[in-house]
Amino acid sequence: KAAAAIIGAGIGGIATAVRLAVAGHRVTVFEAQESFGGKMHQLELPGGYRFDGGPSLFTLPELVDELFTLAGRNPADYFRYQRLDPITQYFFADGTRLTAWADEDRFAQEVETKLGVPAAHVRAFLHRSGQAYDGTAGTFLQKSLHKAGTYLSPEVLKAVGALPQLGLLSTMHQRHTAAFPDDPRLVQLFDRFATYNGSDPYQAPATLSLIPHLEHGRGAFYPEGGIYAIAQSLVRLAEELGVEFRYQEPVQEILTEAGRVTGVRTAHGTYASGLVVSNMDVVPTYRRLLPTQPAPERTLSQPRSSSALIFYWGIGRRFPELGVHNIFFSQDYKREFEAIFRDKTIADDPTVYVNITSGHTPADAPEGHENWFVMVNVPHDQGQDWPALVARTRAAVLARVSNALGTDVAALIRAEQVWDPPGIAARTSSFGGALYGSSSNNLLAAFLRHPNFSRKLEGLYFCGGSVHPGGGIPLCLLSARIVSELISK
Ligand code: FAD
Numbered sequence: 001k002a003a004a005a006i007i008g009a010g011i012g013g014i015a016t017a018v019r020l021a022v023a024g025h026r027v028t029v030f031e032a033q034e035s036f037g038g039k040m041h042q043l044e045l046p047g048g049y050r051f052d053g054g055p056s057l058f059t060l061p062e063l064v065d066e067l068f069t070l071a072g073r074n075p076a077d078y079f080r081y082q083r084l085d086p087i088t089q090y091f092f093a094d095g096t097r098l099t100a101w102a103d104e105d106r107f108a109q110e111v112e113t114k115l116g117v118p119a120a121h122v123r124a125f126l127h128r129s130g131q132a133y134d135g136t137a138g139t140f141l142q143k144s145l146h147k148a149g150t151y152l153s154p155e156v157l158k159a160v161g162a163l164p165q166l167g168l169l170s171t172m173h174q175r176h177t178a179a180f181p182d183d184p185r186l187v188q189l190f191d192r193f194a195t196y197n198g199s200d201p202y203q204a205p206a207t208l209s210l211i212p213h214l215e216h217g218r219g220a221f222y223p224e225g226g227i228y229a230i231a232q233s234l235v236r237l238a239e240e241l242g243v244e245f246r247y248q249e250p251v252q253e254i255l256t257e258a259g260r261v262t263g264v265r266t267a268h269g270t271y272a273s274g275l276v277v278s279n280m281d282v283v284p285t286y287r288r289l290l291p292t293q294p295a296p297e298r299t300l301s302q303p304r305s306s307s308a309l310i311f312y313w314g315i316g317r318r319f320p321e322l323g324v325h326n327i328f329f330s331q332d333y334k335r336e337f338e339a340i341f342r343d344k345t346i347a348d349d350p351t352v353y354v355n356i357t358s359g360h361t362p363a364d365a366p367e368g369h370e371n372w373f374v375m376v377n378v379p380h381d382q383g384q385d386w387p388a389l390v391a392r393t394r395a396a397v398l399a400r401v402s403n404a405l406g407t408d409v410a411a412l413i414r415a416e417q418v419w420d421p422p423g424i425a426a427r428t429s430s431f432g433g434a435l436y437g438s439s440s441n442n443l444l445a446a447f448l449r450h451p452n453f454s455r456k457l458e459g460l461y462f463c464g465g466s467v468h469p470g471g472g473i474p475l476c477l478l479s480a481r482i483v484s485e486l487i488s489k
Pocket residue numbers: 007008009010011012013030031032033036037038039040053054055056057058059249250251252279280281308310424427428429430435436463464465466471472473474476
């Protein structure tokens with residue numbers, strides 16, 4: 001079988017490497033950085049704090065298991081995880097606290113008790129979210145939408161027929177307001193799921209209201225050893241399957257001849273291969289690696305998803321009221337998204353997400369301490385004055401969490417590191433540091449992302465968060481599955 005060169009050892013590239021190796025290809029992964037993982041990396045700070053650098057929420061773990069099974073291995077020998085319960089601790093601006101329990105009924109009951117919204121309304125909403133996922137979106141996410149043949153399968157035809165019911169013409173926010181007209185807090189809670197793919201709930205189609213199903217219906221999971229264990233265990237598997245990882249060897253050009261790829265060029269030389277899979281963000285793939293090829297400008301010009309500003313803090317105390325996922329909501333959610341997507345800045349009072357893994361993995365912080373990953377959604381880099389934005393946002397974040405927890409959090413910071421959009425772009429080559437490629441703020445961007453293959457160059461494929469079906473760990477894993485299916489055909 002043809003040799004395959006994969007550009008990038010992000011989770012999409014690693015999963016593609018495993019699949020192609022299982023299919024009998026000789027696979028080489030070229031990675032610009034000194035190690036694998038891309039956005040899914042880990043870091044350590046002085047004093048004994050470990051952090052997952054990027055993703056923190058993990059859903060659909062069966063997509064990881066599937067790779068071990070495919071290779072004839074027992075997943076549990078490589079990778080273990082547990083279902084999180086509770087999933088999230090919510091702190092609303094008005095002082096209300098709410099726990100999202102894993103069990104849907106218990107969560108609905110908690111909403112009734114704390115917010116006064118009937119549990120039956122919450123159950124009905126989550127049920128519809130599940131139906132939307134099972135009936136349609138699941139199908140769209142698992143297939144290439146860019147091959148005519150896809151539309152001939154009865155499953156896909158049925159899903160297309162059901163699309164109008166999903167609310168293509170209304171927004172997520174409208175859908176949530178209609179479901180919970182009397183409680184803006186619950187609307188805010190469900191609107192936040194738009195940020196799971198870097199979108200704006202005030203613009204994104206109501207279809208995305210299926211995202212809560214992934215967390216509430218299918219469950220949120222925590223891997224033993226942290227999120228980084230996903231990348232680690234899959235690289236171990238890939239190496240066992242004979243995949244060669246070449247670190248600190250960025251690909252400089254995709255080589256082509258007469259309408260097909262012939263290999264890649266790096267600083268060390270040229271590598272011949274009939275298959276090239278780019279796990280690099282699709283925009284720089286075209287701009288830097290294929291400068292003389294015509295690029296699909298319409299797709300590449302879709303608005304970017306949001307990026308993130310992250311403070312990694314070693315905290316010299318424990319907070320029993322906090323869990324793995326904690327949300328401190330802003331007062332004015334609309335303003336927050338206008339700031340990101342219209343004004344290209346950060347609102348004065350942004351919603352703050354705090355991820356703490358030391359409760360589950362004690363080795364992640366010294367005894368009596370915690371490792372706080374503190375994240376705010378921000379616009380992608382468009383040349384803003386980041387040092388000024390970071391300083392202002394740091395103060396706002398500290399004020400928000402200190403107020404909610406009734407203690408001066410600034411005084412507890414023992415170690416600190418910051419990752420901002422230019423830093424994300426520099427480390428991962430993601431265009432503008434956008435976390436999920438293009439946003440899903442309009443229908444075209446939501447459904448017709450860049451295909452998993454090139455229409456112009458035979459042998460060129462794309463995986464990862466900037467192409468179909470989208471960003472986030474599960475969708476990157478699905479992109480790898482689609483690529484390997486396209487190649488095997
Ligand atoms: P990437 O991680 O983008 O990696 C691409 C790799 O390609 C990098 O290693 C890069 O160095 C390499 N590369 C680039 N150019 C070249 C070149 N020319 N030659 C060789 N190598 C190259 N997802 C979730 O599911 N849940 C979350 O909670 C979540 N939170 C997030 C929080 C943050 C702060 C971030 C940054 C992301 C988050 N995500 C989350 C998104 C998720 O991390 C990404 O969608 C996913 O990890 C992207 O994987 P990828 O396969 O697209 O590759």
